[in-house]
Amino acid sequence: MLSCITLTYKVSDEIIRKHLESHKTWLKENIDLGHFIFAGPIENENAGFILSTLVNKDHLEDVLKSDPFVEFDLVEIEVKKLSSIIRNKNFLF
Template sequence: MLYAITLKYGSDPEALGHHLDAHKIWLAEMIKKGNVIFAGPLQNKQGGFILAYADELTALEKEIHRDPFVTFGLVDVDILVVDPAVCSSAFPDVWATNAKKI
């Protein structure tokens, strides 16, 4: 299943900066595990976005709580389940098993 994850920054940019390297290390680990497809800051600088894959939401939530931004309460997290109906033919089947390839 795919998950759209939004991280909304709190009011302490200095604290975010202090934990940014650890957050990036966590993201790299999640990419290597195959859970994070892509991640990056939002253009409005109010937060970040992660597109993730996991078999179960509970397993993904446990991983999300390891993110230093989450652990230290620096972001509010919103996780939405995404069930792709259509996708590019280049999109890996494992991420969109029921989607129509175009």
Template sequence: MFIVFLRFSARRDQAGQLMQAHKEWLARGFDDGVFLLAGSLQPQAGGVILASGVTLAQLEERLSSDPFVVEDVVQTEIVAMTPSKADPRLQFLLMGS
């Protein structure tokens, strides 16, 4: 499982014109079953994605096609984690570990 941080770069002013393409890219990640959760970093610092079911190389390849990454609107940071304990409502997250 991976936590992906998408932190705005100096080109964050370009985010508005790329937002629709970024949202479509996110939707593909959810449709493919790779993205489990996505949201904004506060205060307006970028975004975060919880990803599962892929290798690091596959995730890096997927991230490289994000319009925000392509246009250097965000810089990515990937943190790998192996979940070992979860609230009962999130037990499904432990299945792959």
């Protein structure tokens, strides 16, 4: 099972840009820890997406709380759980 996380911006692009480098650092740290598989902006939307290996609700919430975008209340977060029924043999999750 994986967690699909959508971060919808609640503030202007200018404010998002001020916190973007610290947000990217946070993303890289969590990718390096194996918490996230990938992350990036959603095209043509004021939002971003994270695919996470974390499925424990409390652990995921703790990790998300440490995101600068969350700390400064810049985004609305939506988490959905995803189970794989069919997948490419190279995708190990």
